Structures are given as C-alpha cells and as structure tokens.
Amino acid sequence: MNSPGLEHYLIFAALLFCIGLYGIVTRRNLIGMLMSVEIILNAAALNFVAFHRFKFGGDVAGAMFPLFIIAIAAAEAAVALAIILALFRRKRNLDVLSDNLLKN
Amino acid sequence: MTGYWFLDHLWLVPLLPFIGFIVTGLFLGSSARRTSAWTAIAAVGLSAVCGWGAAFEYFSEFNGEALVTFEFPWIEFSSSLTGNAGILADRISILLVLVVTTISFLIHVYSQGYMHGDRGYRRFFAFMNLFTFSMLGLVLSSSILEIFVFWELVGLSSFLLIGFYWERPAAVAACKKAFIVTRFADLGFLIGLLVLSYHAGSFDFRELNSPDTINHLAGITAPFFGCSILTLSALLVFAGAAGKSAMFPLHIWLPDAMEGPTPVSALIHAATMVVAGVYLVARLFPMFSATTAGIDLVMWTGAFTCLFAALIAITQVDIKRVLAFSTLSQIGYMMLALGVASMDESLGYTASMFHLTTHACFKALLFLCAGSVIHAVHSNDVRDMGGLRKKMPITHFTFLIACLAIAGVPPLSGFFSKDEILAAALHSGEYAVFAIAATAAGLTAFYMFRIYLLTFWNAPQDKQRYDQAHESPLSMTFPLVVLAVPSALLGIVPFSDFVHISELEHHATNWMVVGVSTTLGLCGIALAFLFYFKPNQWPARFAFAFSGIYKLVFRKFYIDELYIFITHKIIFRSISRPLNWFDRHIIDGFMDLTAQSARRLGAWLRKTATGGAQVYLLWSIAGAGVTMLALHILGAGIVVVALSGVGAAAVTVFIFQFTLQLLNKSEPLKRIEID
Numbered sequence: 001m002n003s004p005g006l007e008h009y010l011i012f013a014a015l016l017f018c019i020g021l022y023g024i025v026t027r028r029n030l031i032g033m034l035m036s037v038e039i040i041l042n043a044a045a046l047n048f049v050a051f052h053r054f055k056f057g058g059d060v061a062g063a064m065f066p067l068f069i070i071a072i073a074a075a076e077a078a079v080a081l082a083i084i085l086a087l088f089r090r091k092r093n094l095d096v097l098s099d100n101l102l103k104n
Numbered sequence: 105m106t107g108y109w110f111l112d113h114l115w116l117v118p119l120l121p122f123i124g125f126i127v128t129g130l131f132l133g134s135s136a137r138r139t140s141a142w143t144a145i146a147a148v149g150l151s152a153v154c155g156w157g158a159a160f161e162y163f164s165e166f167n168g169e170a171l172v173t174f175e176f177p178w179i180e181f182s183s184s185l186t187g188n189a190g191i192l193a194d195r196i197s198i199l200l201v202l203v204v205t206t207i208s209f210l211i212h213v214y215s216q217g218y219m220h221g222d223r224g225y226r227r228f229f230a231f232m233n234l235f236t237f238s239m240l241g242l243v244l245s246s247s248i249l250e251i252f253v254f255w256e257l258v259g260l261s262s263f264l265l266i267g268f269y270w271e272r273p274a275a276v277a278a279c280k281k282a283f284i285v286t287r288f289a290d291l292g293f294l295i296g297l298l299v300l301s302y303h304a305g306s307f308d309f310r311e312l313n314s315p316d317t318i319n320h321l322a323g324i325t326a327p328f329f330g331c332s333i334l335t336l337s338a339l340l341v342f343a344g345a346a347g348k349s350a351m352f353p354l355h356i357w358l359p360d361a362m363e364g365p366t367p368v369s370a371l372i373h374a375a376t377m378v379v380a381g382v383y384l385v386a387r388l389f390p391m392f393s394a395t396t397a398g399i400d401l402v403m404w405t406g407a408f409t410c411l412f413a414a415l416i417a418i419t420q421v422d423i424k425r426v427l428a429f430s431t432l433s434q435i436g437y438m439m440l441a442l443g444v445a446s447m448d449e450s451l452g453y454t455a456s457m458f459h460l461t462t463h464a465c466f467k468a469l470l471f472l473c474a475g476s477v478i479h480a481v482h483s484n485d486v487r488d489m490g491g492l493r494k495k496m497p498i499t500h501f502t503f504l505i506a507c508l509a510i511a512g513v514p515p516l517s518g519f520f521s522k523d524e525i526l527a528a529a530l531h532s533g534e535y536a537v538f539a540i541a542a543t544a545a546g547l548t549a550f551y552m553f554r555i556y557l558l559t560f561w562n563a564p565q566d567k568q569r570y571d572q573a574h575e576s577p578l579s580m581t582f583p584l585v586v587l588a589v590p591s592a593l594l595g596i597v598p599f600s601d602f603v604h605i606s607e608l609e610h611h612a613t614n615w616m617v618v619g620v621s622t623t624l625g626l627c628g629i630a631l632a633f634l635f636y637f638k639p640n641q642w643p644a645r646f647a648f649a650f651s652g653i654y655k656l657v658f659r660k661f662y663i664d665e666l667y668i669f670i671t672h673k674i675i676f677r678s679i680s681r682p683l684n685w686f687d688r689h690i691i692d693g694f695m696d697l698t699a700q701s702a703r704r705l706g707a708w709l710r711k712t713a714t715g716g717a718q719v720y721l722l723w724s725i726a727g728a729g730v731t732m733l734a735l736h737i738l739g740a741g742i743v744v745v746a747l748s749g750v751g752a753a754a755v756t757v758f759i760f761q762f763t764l765q766l767l768n769k770s771e772p773l774k775r776i777e778i779d
Contacts, residue, residue, distance in 0.1 A: 024718070024721060025721060025722055025725075096717055096718060
C-alpha cells in the first residue's frame, strides 16, 4: 500500500486550518473561538512535522518546532482562559456578539 | 542739561497725565468718582505748572534755540539710522505745551461739572488724561518717529472719547469713521516719514530741518512721479497732517466726531488734537518751505477748506456741528497762513501759530459755552433754544466774547491773529488766497452770530426747555470766565517776539487789511442781526429763493455721499467682493474641502467598523488572502496598482467635493454626528 506522502499531510493540515478558521469566524462563544485557534496552531505544527519528515530526513532539530508550538499553545491557553474567566465574572456571559467589545 | 529745573524736567509734563491715567484707569474703583476726577485734574494741573515754569525759563533765558533736554536711543534700525526718543524744547513746542496743559486743565475742571452723574465718569477722566499725555508727548517729540507714535496715540484716545457713549449707534459709527479716516491719512504720514528718514539718514527734527539735509533731499529724484524725494515726502507727510487736522477732502470725520461729550469736542476736536496737523507742518516748516509743490498744497488745501467749511457752517442747525465746521474753517486759516510763509518772509508762520493759540482759547470757550447750553436745554439743535440770555447770563456773556473774538472784532484776540494772517497772505502776493481768507472772515462773523443770536436772543422756541433752563454750576462757569480772559486779551501779547522762525521785518500796520477784515466782520455781524435778532421770515425766504444752493450746502456738498458712493459702489463692489469671494470659496473652500473629503471617506469607512471582533478578523484574513493572491499573480506590480487605485479614488472624491463647494451645496463644516 502507498504510505501517505507529503501532499496528504499538507492537505490534511490545510483542512484543519480551514476548520479552525471557520470556527473562529462563526463560533459565538469565546471558548469555542479559543479551541478553533488551537486547531489552527495544530495545523501549523502538522505542516512543520510533515516538512521535517519528508524534506529534511527526520533530523531531530526539526521536531523541536512543533514541541515549542505545543508548549506555547499551552501557555497561551492558560492566559486566554484566565482572561475569559475574568471576562465571564464581569459580564456573566461569553458571547462575542452580545455587545461590541471593540467598539466604544 | 540746561541747569534750569523745569526745562531739565520737561519730561514730567507728559508723564504726569500718564500717571494720572494709570491711577484713575487702573487703581481706583469705579465708585471713586470724586477721587478719580480730582486725581485727573491734579495730574493735569501739575503738568500745567511744570509747563508754565519751563516756558518762563525758556523764553527768559534762551533765544529760541532747540534744546533736547532728555534723549535716549530707542530703536536701532541700522548702525547709521537710530530712532531716538527725546524731549524737544523750542519756541513752538513750548507754546503748544502752554496751550495744551492750560486748556486741558480748564476743560478737566469743567468736565467735573458737565459729566456729573454720568455712568462712565471715571472712564472719562482716565481717557482725558490719556489724551493729554499723548498730545503733550506729540508736541514735545524730538524725532519724527516718536511723533508718529504719539500721533497714533492721540488718534486712539480721540477714538475712545468720540465713542464714549458707546450705547448710541451714532457715536460708534462716528468713532469708527474718525479712526478709519485719520488712520488712512496716517498711512501717508508713515510712508512719508520712512522715505524721508531713509534718505536723510536721521529721524531727528533738528537734522531733518537743517539746510544740508534739505539740499541733499532736494537733489535726489524719486524713482517715480519724477519729483524730488523732498517733495514726495513732504506731500506724504502732509497727507497725515491733513487727515488729523481734517482738511478737505479728509474733513468728513470731524463733524461726526461731535457725537462725543462736549468737553471732548472742546479739548480734542477744537483746541488741541486737530491742530496737530498744523503743528506738524510748522515743525517741518523749513522742509516744507523748500518745496514749492508742498507749500502750495498746504496753502490751497488750507484756503479751500477755510471757505468750504465756512459756507457749510452757515446752514447747519446743530450748535456743535456749526462749531465743528467753524473749527475746520479756522484750521484752514492756519494752514493757509503756513502756506503763504517762507523762510525769508515768515510772517505767515508766526501768524499761524498765533491764530492756533487764540483759536484754542476762543474755540474751547465756544464749545464749553455750547456744552453749558446743551446741559441746560438738553438739545443740540439751535431751533430748540432761543432767548436764553436771561437764564444763563455768564454763559451768554462769555459766548459773546468768544463770538466777537472769532469774528475778528477789534480789539479781541481773534482780530489780531486773523489780521496777521490776512496781512501775510496779502504780503506774499497771493491775492486769490487773500480774497478767500477775507471772504471766509466775513462768513465766520455771520455764522457765529447766527448761532449766538438764535441761542441767546430771538424768541424762546421751546417753552418747556426754556422754562427748565438754568445757569450751570460753578465748576462749569469758572473755566468759561477764565477762558474768556485770554480770548479777549491775548491779542495784546507781542506774540511775534516769542514765536518766529526767522527774523521778522516789522511792517507798519497795514490799515487796508485792518479796514477790509473789520468791515467784512461787521457786515457779517450786521447781516446776522438782520436775519436772526428777532423771529422773521428772511432766513426762510432766502433758503427758499436759493433752495438748490441751500440744499447743496446744507447737505455739506454731498461729500459724505460721495465717499459712500466711492467706498460702497466702487471699492466694495469691484475690489472687496471678488476678494471676499476668493477668500470664501477658494481659500476657505480648499480647507473645507480637505476636511470634508476626509470626513466623507471616514463616514464611508466607518460602516465597516462594527466593533464585531469576528468581522475584523474576517477582513484581515480576506486582506491577507487578497494580498497573497495578488502577489502570486501580479508580483511587485501590486504595489503600483494598489497605490494608483487609492489615489484615483481620493482624486475623485476631491473633485466631487470641490464642485459641491463652488456651488455652495456642501454642508458647512459641522460636528460629525455619532450614532
């Protein structure tokens, strides 16, 4: 059987990216949006791993990037969740459309 | 330093009224009415004492030398041209100091009674002191630059005092008119003094009047008009002098200036400020007399104004306006006297200064009497008066003395000074000027006695006003009596011993001149008695018989209308309006346009700013996508395309807006509505 090639990984990453993008634009809940961001980050990380595997012959150094991304994503999620929590305490909801946060 | 106290401290003379102005104007509360009046009077009184002291020292110890007792460098234009400010004492400046301080003092005393009960009492005295300061500074100036500064200051204080009753639109209009007309004339003065001092290399009067400078200036040809610098600057300086002295055709402001309180009319618009022009010409007399065009202009302007104003005075019914036109006429006399004089034959110069002095006394007296009458009957119109001689004996008697003096009846002061002018005119060989001056003398006698008789004799015209009339308080009658003395007796003073610019030949009394002037004066008086002593039909009949001429004269030869025509119809319409249009539509339009374009663009872009975070995100993703697509397809060309696209959009908006602007369709720039 053909093992999956670079194109398969890239297409899969692009699909993930689009799913994340769609989620960001359409989700009304901030937590949903945060999750979509995580998906986009994972799509990017997947691209790194794929290029690392197929173009550079699996050098260990290439794997560091996804690891970093995962670590930073974890930190970012912690910060974002803290913000969301503060926001929720203040407004009692997390609906991005409930009032225009960036206006006024 | 001269070693004489008063001369060395001559700067005190203008300084004291200035201190008075500061104290009354700034430090006293508006309820301190008596204090402010007394401060002002004391300031001018002390100044008068210093002035008289200096005059005694000067005339007893110095033989007409020009002394600069106090001087400091003021403005340095270049290393060779420095404008000094200083105090100049010579014959005419000391003379003017005497006239100004004395009359100003008496009028201050008079105002204390006249302005009684006025709301602006303190303001009035502050301004009067300011005026006295400016006028004294003017006469004592040692350089033409300094005189210009004080010249403008008297203009300012005149403006403030004419508009003293600022609640009255007529007063506001009059003060603006006076300011604009004299300011317009001062432009000539300013240019003249700049031309003069640039070429002469000095501002100092002693320098400017020296024969070397005059010869030097006469030798340079002006780059235009083809005359010499001397003539050009003399003509320009005379424009300023004519404006301030209200010579035809710049006389239009003076009659209107009578809207001010009567003491102001007496001090500023009869006795002192309006003779500043005469003084300036006299101050620069060596320069003027060296240029034929300049001195002839002085003479003819003076002669014409003299006759012209006397004619108008005959028909006017407002007592103050008659006096105003009389002032014009008498200043015309002074100007023409200067005009017929020369450095060799300087009788006219002395006569002019003599007439200036006597005129200051009797004209101030006439105005103060008029003020006293107005105070009693509350009207300016001679048709409301009549028969007041029994009600106001002191006013009546002093008015009569002043009338006799101005009419030139011997042996009152006006007779001597006017006679000297006529003799000077005859002696110089200008027979036409002599004829004009003699005619004006007859007319003067007629119109003065016309208002005298209408006011004090005739029949009371208005019963109610007549019954209420009463003699004025002592503070008002006292200056009248004091002024009546010099008005009557000043002619006896051997004036030419004090004031002359070159050695005077002593002529035997010219009996012909005496005869002509006295006869004409008496004829004028007789005619006035015939017409106005008792109510009769003669004046009305004459006015009817010559109704065309009468109307022409009554409307002051339509000079005001002519000015209005020129300013409104010609200058406003053909110059100001296009400029206004240009300013409104092109200059303002350009500014509005920029703002409007930015605003429209903003309003349009604002619709995209909904505040929804996800929409923004979408836009940024779309922008990134478009950019990447464009870069992929077009390469670096994208930059050019994008820029020209944005530019084209901006230009379109701009042109669209500009068209709206020109069509007056666009909204004026207002706040941006926030919804």
